[in-house]
Amino acid sequence: MPVPLFDTTTTLEPLQAQIDAAIAAVVASRRFILGPQVAAFEDEFAAYCGARHAIGVANGTDALTIALRAMGVGPGDDVIVPSFTFYATAEAVPPTGARPVFCDVDPDTCCVSAETVAAALTPATKAVVAVHLFGNLAPVREIEALGVPVLEDAAQAAGTRSEGGRPGALGRAATWSFFPSKNLACFGDGGAITTDDDDVAAFARMLRFHGSHDKVTYEHIGYNSRLDELQAAILRVQLPHLDTWADGRRAAARHYEAAGLAELVSLPAAARDCEPAWHLYVVRSERADELAAGLAAHGIGRKAYYRLPVHRQAAMLDIADGVKLPATDALARTHLALPMSPVLQAEQAGEVVAAVRAVLG
Numbered sequence: 001m002p003v004p005l006f007d008t009t010t011t012l013e014p015l016q017a018q019i020d021a022a023i024a025a026v027v028a029s030r031r032f033i034l035g036p037q038v039a040a041f042e043d044e045f046a047a048y049c050g051a052r053h054a055i056g057v058a059n060g061t062d063a064l065t066i067a068l069r070a071m072g073v074g075p076g077d078d079v080i081v082p083s084f085t086f087y088a089t090a091e092a093v094p095p096t097g098a099r100p101v102f103c104d105v106d107p108d109t110c111c112v113s114a115e116t117v118a119a120a121l122t123p124a125t126k127a128v129v130a131v132h133l134f135g136n137l138a139p140v141r142e143i144e145a146l147g148v149p150v151l152e153d154a155a156q157a158a159g160t161r162s163e164g165g166r167p168g169a170l171g172r173a174a175t176w177s178f179f180p181s182k183n184l185a186c187f188g189d190g191g192a193i194t195t196d197d198d199d200v201a202a203f204a205r206m207l208r209f210h211g212s213h214d215k216v217t218y219e220h221i222g223y224n225s226r227l228d229e230l231q232a233a234i235l236r237v238q239l240p241h242l243d244t245w246a247d248g249r250r251a252a253a254r255h256y257e258a259a260g261l262a263e264l265v266s267l268p269a270a271a272r273d274c275e276p277a278w279h280l281y282v283v284r285s286e287r288a289d290e291l292a293a294g295l296a297a298h299g300i301g302r303k304a305y306y307r308l309p310v311h312r313q314a315a316m317l318d319i320a321d322g323v324k325l326p327a328t329d330a331l332a333r334t335h336l337a338l339p340m341s342p343v344l345q346a347e348q349a350g351e352v353v354a355a356v357r358a359v360l361g
């Protein structure tokens with residue numbers, strides 16, 4: 001039985017009529033940009049995260065650039081970022097005028113830690129981007145205790161919860177992507193910034209709107225970067241189901257454990273006090289490429305997301321000159337994502353584990 005890497009269809013099927021109606025209502029309203037759907041989604045998403053503000057933007061990459069600028073990051077500043085992440089985490093920094101400074105990650109959680117950030121601090125450090133990678137949680141409060149503000153990159157962490165609260169309300173601000181494969185996803189590009197800080201929120205709101213309050217007077221060089229009404233309406237239908245879907249992802253992880261996957265590969269480890277909504281289920285093996293090829297032959301979805309970490313990408317070679325990140329390099333070489341979705345059944349997990357056993361056993 002083939003098992004896909006992810007399933008973005010089964011969860012949405014029961015909501016299709018509601019989504020169609022929501023789309024039709026927006027089309028009939030003829031209000032497409034910054035209207036009532038975006039405003040309502042912003043309120044609902046802020047409440048879900050436990051933050052005072054949410055600001056809808058065009059995608060998760062713009063969200064990072066805008067949030068960093070709203071936090072006061074600019075030319076001459078350094079921003080610490082992990083290299084074991086999606087490229088956009090670092091790509092979003094140079095447009096602010098600042099320089100990305102790469103740090104290593106904790107090999108168990110795959111996230112940055114206070115130790116890895118401390119090792120990368122410079123006199124010019126203005127902010128840290130803590131990526132909640134794969135849905136796991138970076139230790140935001142421990143990093144802030146170093147005296148630097150944290151921007152959470154929560155693109156992969158919708159539905160994750162922790163004793164200290166949800167991602168999105170842990171640092172100075174947080175950024176979200178609603179790219180179609182994400183835990184909370186729209187039908188195109190979309191993103192958001194959440195924050196408790198009134199000033200950061202107000203600045204981000206202006207920046208997404210050409211640096212203006214009214215599109216008549218312009219106080220900053222900004223962006224045209226808005227979540228649109230159609231995407232907001234689609235997200236509003238899904239948001240009430242996010243926690244159930246996250247529970248499904250956690251159940252899928254338990255299915256893998258019950259099927260004995262830990263005998264074959266290293267399993268992802270939840271950060272302390274955290275219940276991750278595994279966006280990706282990423283295991284580690286010294287034989288990761290052989291495993292990937294073998295799983296392909298068995299019809300099992302699998303993907304090595306970050307074989308070439310960001311600091312080794314051609315566009316970053318000058319910026320990252322001389323940087324040494326041993327844990328990142330090891331993870332880049334050994335990680336492999338296995339199928340994960342809110343509806344992954346025990347039987348499917350069993351198929352995946354049997355295939356892993358056939359390849360590595």
Ligand SMILES: Cc1ncc(COP(=O)(O)O)c(C=O)c1O
Pocket residue numbers: 059060061062085086088089131153155156176177178179189190191
């Ligand atoms: C960790 C991380 N940061 C940033 C982004 C960028 O988001 P987007 O693709 O919406 O620009 C993504 C996802 O694509 C991501 O996974």
